[in-house]
Amino acid sequence: MxxxxxxxxxxxxxxxxxxxxxxxxxxxxxxxxxxxxxxxxxxxxxxxxxxxxxxxxxxxxxxxxxxxxxxxxxxxxxxxxxxxxxxxxxxxxxxxxxxxxxxxxxxxxxxxxxxxxxxxxxxxxxxxxxxxxxxxxxxxxxxxxxxxxxxxxxxxxxTPIVLFWNKKVFEKVGAQPPQSWSDIMDLVPKFNNAGIAPFSLAGQSRWTNMMWLEFLFDRIGGSEVFQNIYDGKPNSWSDPSALKALDEMQKLIKGGGFIKGFSSITADSGADQALLSTGKAAMMLHGAWVYGTMKASGGGIVTDGHLGYLNFPPVDGGKGDPVNTVGNxxxxxxxxxxxxxxxxxxxxxxxxxxxxxxxxxxxxxxxxxxxxxxxxxxxxxxVSDPNDKAWLNFVYETSANAKNFAQSWDQALSPAQAETLLDNIAKLFQLSISPQQFATNMNAVIGQ
CATH class of the missing domain: 3.40.190.10 (Periplasmic binding protein-like II)
Known part of the structure; x- marks a missing residue:
């Protein structure tokens, strides 16, 4: 669900x-x-x-x-x-x-x-x-x-969407948290060569994949790209920035950016969080709501101060403001x-x-x-707990400073559009459709 x-x-x-x-x-x-x-x-x-x-x-x-x-x-x-x-x-x-x-x-x-x-x-x-x-x-x-x-x-x-990272894993391979999209792409082979998945992802749940596109659309084309979609402007999914975002997404997937078998992992099981907490994955893009779960059952990643987090980094040459966020x-x-x-x-x-x-x-x-x-x-x-206080301040600053806090797409769109969106996102991540095919399929339901 x-x-x-x-x-x-x-x-x-x-x-x-x-x-x-x-x-x-x-x-x-x-x-x-x-x-x-x-x-x-x-x-x-x-x-x-x-x-x-x-x-x-x-x-x-x-x-x-x-x-x-x-x-x-x-x-x-x-x-x-x-x-x-x-x-x-x-x-x-x-x-x-x-x-x-x-x-x-x-x-x-x-x-x-x-x-x-x-x-x-x-x-x-x-x-x-x-x-x-x-x-x-x-x-x-x-x-x-x-x-x-x-x-x-x-x-x-x-509840913004957050890029989480495991500090112990980064220390192990001598890496720094990404400050740009190119940094993310550079980290992929670095972690794969060390036998660590760059990103954990519960891809079977579909909406987890959607969070990636929400940020890439914003960082590459700015908030107006999705606004045009929300407003029902014809062919908005074919905006050049949207197509570039879809293409960058598939580059990350083809490059081995995600844990093997991600399409069979569900978010409700908490397996994606466990992969990050246990060091089998270095990073995870997820909602702020998972902090509490990881604190309770993450094997010390929170209580020992090993959980890092940051707002999604900018894309080189992108139009989007990096202070913006997505989520709830x-x-x-x-x-x-x-x-x-x-x-x-x-x-x-x-x-x-x-x-x-x-x-x-x-x-x-x-x-x-x-x-x-x-x-x-x-x-x-x-708040007395220093880890909790730091986390709450981060969520506060991210939310308060965002010039645009984009609502999750499957909530912003009508139910009919949302279901078509989630279905096509799954296909995009499985590499069974191209960015252009994704855009064509989504343009067909704009305004419904």
Whole structure:
């Protein structure tokens, strides 16, 4: 399942966790703040979010604080397992009974809601709440914006994709971490000659391969290359920069850049992380959410200070800004356009006072996450473990400094485009199609 790296939030060993979204609970929907009743009933603004800790506990605490402070305007919340949530929200929107506050991932899903007239335009509201907007990482708004207008509030945590490396392995072969794409290509034979795979990759999961293309497209052509694809511009996958990125990707594969048999390795098994932790692979491109797993079960790679990490390096001659990143720029809350005005007002008050307040920021940091707000840096300063503090500061700086934080492609695009994308990425990595064939196949579904 592709949802494991973003829909779930794994808290392991009490240490810093892999900050994606929430972990699925084992039980069905649970409500708090009173019974749900009619989901959009006037005077009882409703809020659905994902079950599992720490997200569920943090969200429920937010609702309780708000309800205690506002006895006449209550929020009624319900927590769902992620798969149940996806089906429930789809059905509710179709029936016109969506919750007042709609949790989501932005991007393609939000765009479909906007096109169907299901969510409120919050652009002017943000103009009236400039302090709130200015407190949030600017790059987090990309996935909340459709046609230049803001339809969702970024909340919760950020999880960029990171280039991890094993310091012990680098020391063993006398290598330095790559500072450019050419450095990466130069390291490939160096590690192969030492009997070490340059990169670990769980290629069977497909989305793991996608992370490579997301960075190469950005570093070679800049953020506008994928933006044109997202906007539905015809033949955008055939942009010269896109074709060059696809070609560079296959050069790395043909050059032996990845562990042998990578197409049979799954991300859910954790085998890709184990290859890095045990020194069988030197590097791994993966989401920030794997830090916690490696800390808990990585044989000391984190606790002994042997885990290195950096933002993806620039490509020589590329147009992209190397401070940019990709991954999950946040999670998102929208307001149903079908809710009553009273409930919409209650939801807006909740969003402005309770989702990114100081108590929430502190809770996320203590749970091992980096919230989408600038004030998280002050909270990170109080983290006692030096490895965790260094890691959280890295995630913070990467996210805060990114001029463009591109959302993962299979979230940014529509479900139909996303499935075609993942299928063709698998073929590209298996070398069964050429870059031009990849572009042709993807151009055929642009705008769908």
């Amino acid at each position: 592709t949802t494991s790296r973003r829909t779930f939030l794994s808290l392991v060993g009490g240490g810093v966790l892999a900050t994606g979204l929430a972990a699925c609970g084992t039980s069905g929907p649970k409500s708090s703040g009173g019974s749900t009743g009619s989901e959009g009933a006037s005077g009882s603004a409703s809020y659905w979010f994902l079950s599992g800790q720490p997200q569920q506990g943090i969200c429920e605490a937010q609702v309780k604080r708000f309800n205690d402070a506002n006895p006449s305007t209550q929020i009624k919340s319900t927590a769902f397992q992620s798969e149940a949530f996806a089906q429930k929200i789809k059905t509710a929107i179709g029936a016109g009974t969506a919750p007042t506050l709609m949790f989501g991932w932005g991007g393609g899903g939000l765009k479909s809601y906007v096109e169907a007239g299901q969510v409120e335009d919050l652009t002017d509201w943000f103009g009236q709440n400039a302090d709130l907007k200015n407190s949030i990482f600017p790059a987090a708004f990309g996935a909340a914006t459709v046609n230049g207008k803001i339809y969702a509030v970024p909340v919760e945590t950020v 720029p946040g999670q998102y809350l929208s307001i149903s356009s079908k809710a009553s005005q009273q409930d919409q007002d209650t939801a807006k008050k909740f969003l402005s006072t309770s989702t990114l307040d100081d108590t929430s920021v502190e809770a996320w940091v203590q749970a091992g996450g980096v919230p989408v707000v600038k004030s998280a840096k002050d909270k990170i300063a109080s």
